Amino acid sequence: MRSVYRTVVVKKELSRKAKLSIYRSIYVPTLTYGHELWVMTERTRSRIQAAEMSFLRRVAGRSLRDRGGVPGVCPTGRRPRGRPRTRxxxxxxxxxxxxxxxxxxxxxxxxxxxxxxxxxxxxxxxxxxxxxxx
Known part of the structure; x- marks a missing residue:
């Protein structure tokens, strides 16, 4: 995965569209190869999702600390009925x-x-x- 990062993500010559197609055709199959034999636990699923998000963040040129331009989150939907649980x-x-x-x-x-x-x-x-x- 590190070699894919070095050869794809950091290259300024490749467009974002090309990087995303490489992501779909190479990165995801490599990452999930052999998963049909694994027991898919919540931890495994979480680690796979974290690896995918890390790759996509790098392609987008973002880091975990980049939060600029994102307004405060406004919750949607309704609150559950009843009194809130006592902490x-x-x-x-x-x-x-x-x-x-x-x-x-x-x-x-x-x-x-x-x-x-x-x-x-x-x-x-x-x-x-x-x-x-x-």
């Missing part, structure tokens, strides 16, 4: 404030000291969750 951090900070009177700022400072943090968590009740099934 662990929100649960602990609310309990620490209600039961112990510790504000969030002090809680963040204390969270860096393992012994103090552990002793604080022992003072709080366990988080309610789904009971044992069965």
């Amino acid at each position: 662990w951090r929100d649960y602990v900070s609310r309990l620490a404030w209600e039961r112990l009177g510790i504000p969030l700022e002090e809680l963040e400072e204390v969270s860096g000291v393992r012994e103090v943090w552990a002793s604080l968590l022992r003072l709080l009740p366990p988080r309610p969750g789904p009971g044992p099934s069965g």
Whole structure:
């Protein structure tokens, strides 16, 4: 794959269209050769997709840090019904404030000291969750 990168992607003489046709005809088949014998796990699929995106980013002359010209993402669709799930951090900070009177700022400072943090968590009740099934 490195030789394809050196001979194709970095060449200024080749047009983007030519690079993309080389991508479709050489890079993808080489990358996926032998996959019919593999167990396609989520990790394998993710690594293949990352390799493909890396190649395409290089062809486009972009890097992972290039975010210029992309406005903030506006979510589309609807939110799920019901109340949002309580994050662990929100649960602990609310309990620490209600039961112990510790504000969030002090809680963040204390969270860096393992012994103090552990002793604080022992003072709080366990988080309610789904009971044992069965």
